[in-house]
Amino acid sequence: MVNRFIGLLLILFSHTALALDLELTQGINSAYPIGIEAFGDNEKAMEVKSVVAHDLAFSGQFKLITQPAVIGSGDVSIEKWRYAGADSVVTGDVTRDANGQYTVRCELLNAAAKGRVLFSETYQVQSNELRALAHHISDEVYKKLTGVRGVFSTRIAYVLVQEQNTRYALEIADADGHNPQSLLVSSSPIMSPSWSPDGRQIAYVSFEKERAQIYTVVVASGKRRLITAFPGINGAPAWSPSGDELAVVLSKSGSPKIYSVSLATGALKQLTFGNAIDTEPRYAPDGKSLLFTSGRGGAPQIYRLGLSDGHVNRVSFDGNYNARASYTPNEKQIVLLHRDDNRQYTIGIQNIGSNRIMPLTHSTLDESPTVSPNGKLVLYATRKDNKGVLGMVSTDGRIRLNLPSPEGDAQEPAWSPYL
Amino acid sequence: MSFTKSYQMAFGAALALHALIFLMLIEQTQNARPVMELTTKNDAVHTNPARHQPNNELMRATTVDAKQVEETINRIKTKRAQKEQAEDRRQKKLEEQAKQARQERIEEQQRLKALQEESIARKKKIANEKRRLKQLKEQQENETKRLAEAKKQQQEAALKIAAINKRAQEEKDRIERVQKQQEALEKAKADAEKKARIAGEVNRYQALIVNAISRRWILPEQVNPNLFSRFRIRLAPDGSVLEAALTRSSGDSILDRSAQSAIYKASPLPVSSDSEVFNVLREINLTVRPENARG
Numbered sequence: 001m002v003n004r005f006i007g008l009l010l011i012l013f014s015h016t017a018l019a020l021d022l023e024l025t026q027g028i029n030s031a032y033p034i035g036i037e038a039f040g041d042n043e044k045a046m047e048v049k050s051v052v053a054h055d056l057a058f059s060g061q062f063k064l065i066t067q068p069a070v071i072g073s074g075d076v077s078i079e080k081w082r083y084a085g086a087d088s089v090v091t092g093d094v095t096r097d098a099n100g101q102y103t104v105r106c107e108l109l110n111a112a113a114k115g116r117v118l119f120s121e122t123y124q125v126q127s128n129e130l131r132a133l134a135h136h137i138s139d140e141v142y143k144k145l146t147g148v149r150g151v152f153s154t155r156i157a158y159v160l161v162q163e164q165n166t167r168y169a170l171e172i173a174d175a176d177g178h179n180p181q182s183l184l185v186s187s188s189p190i191m192s193p194s195w196s197p198d199g200r201q202i203a204y205v206s207f208e209k210e211r212a213q214i215y216t217v218v219v220a221s222g223k224r225r226l227i228t229a230f231p232g233i234n235g236a237p238a239w240s241p242s243g244d245e246l247a248v249v250l251s252k253s254g255s256p257k258i259y260s261v262s263l264a265t266g267a268l269k270q271l272t273f274g275n276a277i278d279t280e281p282r283y284a285p286d287g288k289s290l291l292f293t294s295g296r297g298g299a300p301q302i303y304r305l306g307l308s309d310g311h312v313n314r315v316s317f318d319g320n321y322n323a324r325a326s327y328t329p330n331e332k333q334i335v336l337l338h339r340d341d342n343r344q345y346t347i348g349i350q351n352i353g354s355n356r357i358m359p360l361t362h363s364t365l366d367e368s369p370t371v372s373p374n375g376k377l378v379l380y381a382t383r384k385d386n387k388g389v390l391g392m393v394s395t396d397g398r399i400r401l402n403l404p405s406p407e408g409d410a411q412e413p414a415w416s417p418y419l
Numbered sequence: 420m421s422f423t424k425s426y427q428m429a430f431g432a433a434l435a436l437h438a439l440i441f442l443m444l445i446e447q448t449q450n451a452r453p454v455m456e457l458t459t460k461n462d463a464v465h466t467n468p469a470r471h472q473p474n475n476e477l478m479r480a481t482t483v484d485a486k487q488v489e490e491t492i493n494r495i496k497t498k499r500a501q502k503e504q505a506e507d508r509r510q511k512k513l514e515e516q517a518k519q520a521r522q523e524r525i526e527e528q529q530r531l532k533a534l535q536e537e538s539i540a541r542k543k544k545i546a547n548e549k550r551r552l553k554q555l556k557e558q559q560e561n562e563t564k565r566l567a568e569a570k571k572q573q574q575e576a577a578l579k580i581a582a583i584n585k586r587a588q589e590e591k592d593r594i595e596r597v598q599k600q601q602e603a604l605e606k607a608k609a610d611a612e613k614k615a616r617i618a619g620e621v622n623r624y625q626a627l628i629v630n631a632i633s634r635r636w637i638l639p640e641q642v643n644p645n646l647f648s649r650f651r652i653r654l655a656p657d658g659s660v661l662e663a664a665l666t667r668s669s670g671d672s673i674l675d676r677s678a679q680s681a682i683y684k685a686s687p688l689p690v691s692s693d694s695e696v697f698n699v700l701r702e703i704n705l706t707v708r709p710e711n712a713r714g
Binding site for chain 2: 018019020021022023024025026027028029030031032033061082087110112113114118145146147148376396
């Protein structure tokens with residue numbers, strides 16, 4: 001009996017042992033292959049599809065698979081996508097009802113795992129909301145497949161200079177550059193827009209009074225508020241993560257220095273000292289420190305200021321020109337403007353704990369990098385065809401593209417937080 | 420043995436016969452005595468009470484007439500004469516009888532003597548017979564003894580043979596055992612060789628399978644390398660992935676799905692056409708650990 005029992009145990013063990021144990025530790029770094037199936041034949045369906053496709057394409061995480069020649073329906077279609085190499089497929093349709101409302105149905109199917117539904121949703125929107133909905137769908141797909149929140153519904157602000165430097169506009173556009181709207185228009189220069197943490201306001205520098213002043217403007221209403229108007233430089237405003245104060249650069253007492261201004265009381269506090277130029281402050285996401293550019297070492301380099309102890313330490317060492325640094329949201333990397341050995345200005349990224357700066361771009365006059373709220377993309381200003389345009393690069397350097405730009409020079413982009 | 424028994428029976432019968440004869444002889448010698456006693460008995464007849472009756476008749480006769488008496492006397496005389504004659508005759512007869520008895524006794528004695536002689540002879544014969552029987556018995560005993568000895572020898576021989584047989588059987592068993600051991604060893608060797616061959620093939624296909632999945636596994640960005648998930652993969656004989664079931668989630672659904680997709684995308688996986696090798700590959704427990712990216 002006991003022997004039989006032992007025998008049974010052995011059989012059980014050997015049965016579990018029958019399954020071969022293997023270990024997989026290596027994968028590939030590659031964009032996720034995804035297929036976007038047509039949402040329908042009508043114009044709006046095609047627009048939704050193209051917005052989603054474009055979003056996913058520029059996100060840097062996805063590789064769009066060309067739609068296989070003949071698409072049937074159901075599983076057959078999924079199989080074709082699978083053979084075409086897509087791991088997942090976005091599918092759906094757009095229909096217009098009698099009231100002019102649109103019903104958009106969207107599904108995300110796992111093509112690799114036999115068409116399992118990963119996401120399915122139906123929306124009802126007005127005609128003018130279709131584009132925003134398409135970005136929302138992109139966000140959902142992105143989140144589902146990468147686990148990271150998408151930034152397709154966020155917005156960007158940038159300065160548009162037109163008509164031979166006689167028209168300056170603070171532009172707000174979708175993250176893909178589409179749908180730009182002028183928030184402010186001025187005949188004097190507008191500089192350094194910066195989003196408040198809640199995405200409702202933008203701080204910027206205006207020269208409308210023939211000298212630099214720092215304003216905030218409410219995005220929804222255009223209502224402005226003057227923050228600083230000291231003699232000399234009033235520049236490079238940056239919101240603290242709490243939204244209570246702005247870090248600004250003032251030269252009221254000599255060299256440009258970094259101060260903080262309480263938005264509630266207007267109280268001013270000097271944060272950096274000395275004769276060197278300190279500029280371009282950016283708070284760390286945790287609000288405990290800020291990065292800034294300083295010439296105190298002879299050449300512009302990035303420094304870190306601890307806000308609790310006032311301690312300053314140098315952060316960048318690679319090359320003799322580094323500026324305009326900001327943390328990625330996870331505070332593991334710093335994105336900055338880097339002049340490389342060929343004296344080319346590029347966008348670089350440096351891991352915390354490392355002194356090495358990896359270039360993300362390779363053009364000659366890139367500037368003003370701003371990191372997307374999910375830390376996956378960097379928006380920056382560059383020049384193309386002797387014209388200022390906005391470029392976008394993924395933080396892994398894999399995807400790089402220019403945003404569609406209107407007439408004029410697009411400068412100093414700023415990526416909004418999640419809205 | 421039966422022979423001796425029948426012989427004994429015959430001998431017994433003879434002995435019994437002799438005994439019977441002997442007894443009869445003794446009976447006859449006893450009978451001789453009453454013959455001689457008979458004479459004394461005859462004497463006693465005179466005093467026999469039976470003789471009183473005629474005396475009583477005589478007394479009554481005296482009372483009758485003379486004639487009758489004469490006649491009676493005559494008759495008595497006659498009767499007496501007759502009686503005397505009869506007595507004489509009886510005497511004579513008795514004498515003859517005695518004579519005859521003597522004669523017979525002599526004859527009897529002679530006969531007895533002869534019988535005695537014969538008895539002696541017989542006894543002698545019996546003794547001889549007994550001796551012979553004894554001899555025979557001794558012979559028989561000797562024979563029995565000899566037989567017993569022979570038997571014993573035979574038994575000993577049988578034991579010896581049995582011992583030899585046993586040794587032979589043992590030897591046979593030993594040879595068989597050795598042969599079996601040899602066979603078992605050879606079988607074990609063949610099994611081990613087969614196992615080694617299968618294990619080698621399995622190893623080769625393991626590497627091929629892991630490589631096939633690895634080449635299709637798109638690592639999620641910024642995945643935590645300390646996470647791991649586990650899948651139970653079931654394969655069809657052509658290597659098609661029938662099932663890639665998540666048996667242990669890493670907690671990161673993106674990581675889990677990326678690996679699952681890789682497994683399905685790698686289908687059909689490289690498998691051996693050798694069914695014994697395939698049987699090992701049929702079910703796979705795949706542990707997925709995002710340690711690094713290839714090249």
